[in-house]
Amino acid sequence: MTSSLISPFAKPDPRLPIREGAPQLTRPSKEESEAYPVEAQRLLVNNWATQKPLLESGQYDLKWLEGRHILLAGATGPGLGGALETAIMGLGTAASVTVVARDLSLSLGYETGKAMQAQADEMGWGQRFHWLNEGMSMFGKSLENIITALKEAGADRVVYFNTVAAAISGLLPGMPPVFIKDYDENGMFQWQLAYLTEKETGITKHVMGEMAVEFPRLLEENDIAVEAAIFADWRGSLDKASRDPNLREYGRQGAYSTSLFMPKDILQEYTRASYGSGKVVMDIFYPMMRTRALPLIPGGMMMANLNETLMKKEGVRRIDVPELAVAALDRVGKALTQGYDNPFPRLDAHDIFLDEWMFEIAARLNDDEDSKFYYKRWV
Helix, strand or coil: CHHHCCCHHHCCCCCCCEEECCCCCCCCCHHHHHHHHHHHHHHHHHHHHHHHHHHHCCCCCCHHHCCCEEEEECCCCCCHHHHHHHHHHHHCCCCEEEEECCCCCCCHHHHHHHHHHHHHHHCCCHHHEEEECCCCCCCHHHHHHHHHHHHHCCCCEEEEEECCCCCCCCECCCCCCCEEEEEECCEEEEEECCECCHHHHHHHHHHHHHHHHHHHHHHHHCCCEEEEEEEEEEHHHHCHHHHCCCCCCCCCCHHHHCCCHHHHHHHHHHHHHHCCCCCEEEEEEECCCCCCCHHHCCCHHHHHHHHHHHHHHHCCCCCCHHHHHHHHHHHHHHHHHCCCCCCCCECCCCCHHHHHHHHHHHHHCECCCCCCCEHHHHC
């Protein structure tokens, strides 16, 4: 099957060892788990330390948050959702904030949720702040608890952000193989993506896609109006050429070419269908972000590090997660108060022009120290 494929990402590099599948979640060590409470506290402090000067400079306008009820799905830990929470709570002007997550009790995400709750208690928010660690659901107790929390907070209308990360990297049945270069402390290797089961494909589409876009309807059915529905995306999901085995581009986005695009297709379809309807629905595109999800994507860290190298070579300033959260809030505010009408804002415009260069390097990366494309020169 591979002989007729013209993509360099569809053939294994004969010099590199192969690992099948994707990186696995590892259980934290005793030392790591003991450090989580301090790390969580530091994360909230550092996020706000970055965000406060940006707001004081007038670069971003978040006055619209005053009196608004905010629902954040997937908002613990060092990702975008957590940074949205620190900006909103740092300002302290929202009517209420409800954080929904689903973290193992031995995790940085869980400790971040605890730290967020403690901060809200210290600020005297009472029923105006809720942290729910049962995840999103379309029925049952989890959904009931979210509705109850919103009603306790007096939220008859919400601005809903969904930044949940819960997709599985792999191949769909019948698709040719994809090989993704990566490295660890032992050197360079390549992932060979495994085929997803029907159940894994369903999970990948459901949590980040189908449920994410159905949730506004569930809120409305429970008498909670949705002022705006905001989703998170990445430009790899737009690269439809990379899904076509007949093209040289096949597989160049790694797992985004094979499975991770599926929930994003659902978000994009929902956003397009909502455009012009009078509802504020936005699917915001972000650059590569150093979040909890990145190390779980095969080759994710390698591509992010390569991207960073190219940004340095081109003199492009990297925009980190805390600022991206503030920039997203600014765009949402403009949509709610100034008629800003872009359903697909691009917060990745500063580095998008590097992609073609990056793919050529990624195809050539190797472990030959004498080569121009020796991986340590680039990552």
